[in-house]
Amino acid sequence: MLRDEQASPVLSLPARLTPADLERAAGPIDVRITPGARARVAEGHAFLTARLRSGAVVYGASTGFGPLVGYGGRTEAADQCDNVLAHLTCGQGDDLPPPVVRAMLLVRLAALARGHSAVTPGVLDSLAAVLRTDFAPAVPRLGSVGASGDLIPLAHAVQSLRGRGRAYCGTTQLPAASALARARLQPLALDGRDALALVNGTSLTTAAAALALARLRRAHATALRLTALLADLLGCAPGFASPALLDAYGHPDAVRAGATLRDLLRGTEPTGQRPLQEPYSIRCAPQLLGAVGAGLRHAGETIGDDLAGISDNPLFFPETGETAHGGNFFGQPVAFAADLLTLVAVQTANLAERQLDLLVDPQRNGGLPPMLAPDPGRQHAVQGVQLAATAMTAQMRRTATPASVQSLPTNGHNQDIVPFGTQAALNALDQAALLRLVQGSLALALRQAAHVTARRPTAPACAALLSRLTDALPPVDPDRPLDADVRRAAELLDGMPEEA
Known part of the structure; x- marks a missing residue:
């Protein structure tokens, strides 16, 4: 459930996170994006958009993924986002503890807030909104080799944020769409290279x-x-x-x-x-x-x-x-x-x-x-x-x-x-x-x-x-x-x- 934000710790990003920050993220934490960071993120997104319009080849935005980089990607940006997530949602094993997953989301948000990933600015607001609640995606433990990022765990997390798969409100596991509704959160909207930017980092490794x-x-x-x-x-x-x-x-x-x-x-x-x-x-x-x-x-x-x-x-x-x-x-x-x-x-x-x-x-x-x-x-x-x-x-x-x-x-x-x-x-x-x-x-x-x-x-x-x-x-x-x-x-x- 959404908690009283006045009682939550406040954290401004981008910042040099500490292990103590990640421990605090086990519960609701009020994450705020500084105006300077927000401007850099918007500038990066506009830069990518212009590059793609000029016909430039950008990995993951206009191409396939991994060894399929030599092939063209899907023409619609939203469809390309679905494509990166669909083939990576294949993790196995027990769910990671929700505090670990929430720490992972905070690490990912901090990296994106530094402004060099060209994400849609709204992605940052959506992740910050999640961290202000007790929502946590259900993420299976097994699937990452820690290179090209923690692709599979992060893909499960992003799918959950979109209302697909499973999630937790506190310790209660629910269908992700129901958990989002209980936490009064909107499903995450993705565009451009948002999906790839969300999964293409070692945020689970660093958080754990x-x-x-x-x-x-x-x-x-x-x-x-x-x-x-x-x-x-x-x-x-x-x-x-x-x-x-x-x-x-x-x-x-x-x-x-x-x-x-x-x-x-x-x-x-x-x-x-x-x-x-x-x-x-x-x-x-x-x-x-x-x-x-x-x-x-x-x-x-x-x-x-x-x-x-x-x-x-x-x-x-x-x-x-x-x-x-x-x-x-x-x-x-x-x-x-x-x-x-x-x-x-x-x-x-x-x-x-x-x-x-x-x-x-x-x-x-x-x-x-x-x-x-x-x-x-x-x-x-x-x-x-x-x-x-x-x-x-x-x-x-x-x-x-x-x-x-x-x-x-x-x-x-x-x-x-x-x-x-x-x-x-x-x-x-x-x-x-x-x-x-x-x-x-x-x-x-x-x-x-x-x-x-x-x-x-x-x-x-x-x-x-x-x-x-x-x-x-x-x-x-x-x-x-x-x-x-x-x-x-x-x-x-x-x-x-x-x-x-």
Whole structure:
């Protein structure tokens, strides 16, 4: 349904979008096109119209698509729009989550608003109107190779905006025409090269990667918090985060991770009963999480560049009279960045899973009962939670194969090398979702550890985190189903600031 626009976030385009902007697009967002952008878009559309009237050959506007570029296209512009969409509406698999699809629409709108795609100005207004509601096209997951844009997912989205296929209003799936009517939206009208411009960009790849980045930045902060709480509960000495030690290591992100851990552990009082050297899941946490931070920083720069760019072909430059045919729809940079995000997510999950294992093992946890059970044998506490966390971590590891180098020629060898950025980005998003649950499992175990030991965190920051966990999660005593508790712990961690 149409929401009160006064309550919606406001975003002016064109702008350098951020992952936070894309997360806000999950709900109604008031997108406004600046007058300057509107003028550039109108100028680009007029330039294309004049070129076509002069008899110039423009890919996709007067020609066939892909390897059929050597053949003429349909003579009527609206018919040509139907043609590009019809043959691409063939995706398969489960629907993408509506927030991902809405983020994709925002990324596409931002690229078109930069004025070099020669779309009809009304296309921008239509997309902005959609984003002011809770409407989302139904888009199947499978179909894009991340080259020539995310053609098939975007074609499904555009068909839905025209009232064809399926769509969502909130979480309710409806025929697209019914969903448009419920949201009080008019079907999208297309002309010229509008349809090609809407599908000929890697907007799904970029949106999914940006959403994964936002979630993994939170997971990084969570990993630092949970590591500090684990060390404080066990009574570890904080020397593993020594500033001199980490300065000597030479990696700035490890130095930053160590500084954050020292802040979190400020005031801790070690028991003096721990080994001289802790297991790597504690001792090497600054180095591991520093590498995670470096990976997120690099991926963030690449994804940020993509959010600020134009993914389309051809591009039109009225100021110089140039129509440039090329490959700006080739999603290789974000494909590499998304695969890096997957590696970051999996290693962060490996850390959390090993920290959970350390916590439930009486040989290494400072004498806490096995599985943190108040009455071992009669109770099993987090034994099942550890099994599930191990299974989720194994799933993450099994699906961590890089997608960005799996090139498979297609499209009559027109697309003879492809980056598979869509698969890379969606996989990174999946990995972030599983990591969230692995970290929720560790958080639940830390809360349970406090229930079966007399020691309490001595660092104020760690004590505050434990207090939030104990307020949200009752102790496991007696045993009970814990699936909802893991999700509740993950939600609590989601609500904490991105910076630890």
